[in-house]
Amino acid sequence: MSKPLPPGIERILFTEEQIQQRIREVAAEISEKYRGRNLKLIAVLKGSVFFLTALAREIDIPIKIDFLAISSFSAHTAAPGVVRIAKDLDDSIEGEDVLLVEDIVDTGFTARYLLQTLAGRGPNSLAICTLLDRTPCRIVQVPVEFRCFEIPDRFVVGFGLDYKQLCRNLGLIAVMKPEKT
Ligand code: IMP
Ligand code: MG
Numbered sequence: 001m002s003k004p005l006p007p008g009i010e011r012i013l014f015t016e017e018q019i020q021q022r023i024r025e026v027a028a029e030i031s032e033k034y035r036g037r038n039l040k041l042i043a044v045l046k047g048s049v050f051f052l053t054a055l056a057r058e059i060d061i062p063i064k065i066d067f068l069a070i071s072s073f074s075a076h077t078a079a080p081g082v083v084r085i086a087k088d089l090d091d092s093i094e095g096e097d098v099l100l101v102e103d104i105v106d107t108g109f110t111a112r113y114l115l116q117t118l119a120g121r122g123p124n125s126l127a128i129c130t131l132l133d134r135t136p137c138r139i140v141q142v143p144v145e146f147r148c149f150e151i152p153d154r155f156v157v158g159f160g161l162d163y164k165q166l167c168r169n170l171g172l173i174a175v176m177k178p179e180k181t
Helices: 016-034 048-058 109-119
Strands: 009-014 039-045 063-073 082-087 097-105 125-133 146-150 173-176
Touching (some): 009 016, 016 125, 016 146, 039 048, 039 109, 048 097, 048 125, 063 109, 082 109, 097 109, 109 125
Parallel strands (some): 039 063, 039 097, 097 125, 125 146
Antiparallel strands (some): 009 173, 063 082
């Protein structure tokens, strides 16, 4: 039996099954590309944690994981593009093959900042894997090596993505009604 949807949801964009299937495909691509290397997945708290755990379980090569937290102000607020690290990684990434795992790349400010910051720490390689890619809203260009889904310019929740810290625990991804965002 499916859980009732929270109020404020307009429609389902991707079902749990569609997400699971797509994550499996992307995990296979990642396993193939990084086989024999020292892969570390880095997730950005809190939204990306749901995607990281689902992705990690489908990857069939040895991996390490680490986390960082940022505070960001998106283009929809008064201070576009301002990002800072609120909690840093536990360990060094020097010489490792790092995959930055994101819930969504929107304007690109967050991803660009994190790529620049992590690149300065001497990883062997650095790339982005995102659950959602909203290319119509991109302001700064960032290379996205792996993506599960492209989405239109609508606010979405679920699978880690929040509206005012809620809805992260939805297994599906849904579009919010415009009046709620
Ligand atoms: P960017 O720096 O504009 O690319 O923003 C990325 C961050 O904005 C994400 O990590 C999310 O936390 C947040 N965000 C952007 N779009 C959405 C959305 O549709 N739903 C929930 N959070 C979003
Ligand atoms: Mg957020």
